[in-house]
Amino acid sequence: MTNSFKEKLGHGGYGAVYKGKLKDGWLVAVKVLTKLTGDGEEFMNEVAAISRTSHVNVVTLLGFCFEGSKRALIYEFMPNGSLEKFIFDSNTPYIGHDHLGWEALDQISLGVARGLEYLHRGCNTRILHFDIKPHNILLDENFTPKISDFGLAKICNKKESIVSMLGARGTTGYIAPEVFSRNFGKVSHKSDVYSYGMMLSNMVGGSRNTDDEAENTSEIYFPHWIYQRLELDKELGMQSITNEEDEARARKMMIVSLWCIQTDPSNRPSMKEVIDMLEGSVDSLQIPPKPYLSSPPKSPVDCYTSLVLMK
Known part of the structure; x- marks a missing residue:
């Protein structure tokens, strides 16, 4: 199927993914697990x-x-x-541009939200993913996002929401x-x-969770920078924003991301409410309370591309 694992698509802690083809010509991705935890729990989970x-x-x-x-x-x-390469790798072109475009990012964020809400x-059972991040969002030929990698997922009854588990x-x-x-x-x-909210922050900021060149990553917390700009009603000042529509899309994604990363779980919206916010007007959205886990940087950072998420 993979022609002796000829073409590798990527790899991770679980093993590697190879491109393959079925007898009918249908292209597939074959994920080979080499590092199994326990009795292959992640495989069975998936x-x-x-x-x-x-x-x-x-x-x-x-x-x-x-x-x-x-x-x-x-x-x-x-x-x-994966979405990761488009928002983290500035060398990846998309129709001659480094940035996916705010309309595409808006549709991707909405698609992921719909997938999570589903x-x-x-489902006939409730599935909690526990590993939502850009690396686990795959894009088809039309850039339709698809949630992948269910190795850490937990399955529970539809009426249940609270789950118990050992460790993070x-x-x-x-x-x-x-x-x-x-x-x-x-x-x-x-x-x-x-996790979805932190991913939205990535999509807006276009930067990794950590910056290897930053001297003190704990001082550079992107959600804090987002909150400051929104609270003061400042222009976002991003080079990729070229018109009012893009500004509105970016501002909406920022506000939704801040609602999603509220420290108290009860203050976060459901994914249905996230979808409603993303489909509605940015003018109808309220700026949420500041998540108290975030702390202001000790020195101002002017260029948003140097801002990263706290590791």
Whole structure:
């Protein structure tokens, strides 16, 4: 199927992904798991969770291999790869430009929100993803976003929302406070909302969670910069914004991201409310309270591209 694993699409802590082709010519992505945790829990999680789904904004699992220690997942092929490379890698061109464009980013943020809302409320069971980040959002030929990588997912009854688990799960920079410490609240679907909000901050800022060249990354906290600009009703001052429509889209994404990363889970919107905000007018949105975990930088930072999310 992969012609002896000839073309590698990417890799991660789980193993590697290869491009493949079925006998009928259908292109696929084959995810080969080499580092299995416990008794292959992440593999079983992924198969169990994603096999219950069918949504335009959730990647389709076409099959899997389970033969002794050999385990692989076969997905539909996403020709544009992950969202990560478009918002983090300025060398990646998109129709001659480094930036996806605010209209495209707006549609991608809305598509991911719809996919998450489906996982939380549209399935016959509730699925909590626990690893929403740009790397796990794949883009098809039309840049339609699809949520992928369900290795950390938890499945619960539709009526349930609060889940119990040992230790934190997810990716640093996107994990909700309550997942680290139950003192902040109970772990629930609102933990995915937090991760989504941090991803929106990435999409707006176009920067990684950490900047290797920054002397003190704890001083450079992008959500704080967002909050300052919105609170003072300043222009966003981003080079990629060229008209009022783009300014409105960027401002809307910023406001929604701040609502999503509220420290108290009960203050965060549901994904249905996120969709309503993204589909509505920016003028109808209120600026949320400042998340108290964020702290102002000790020195002003003028260029937004140098701002990063706290690791």
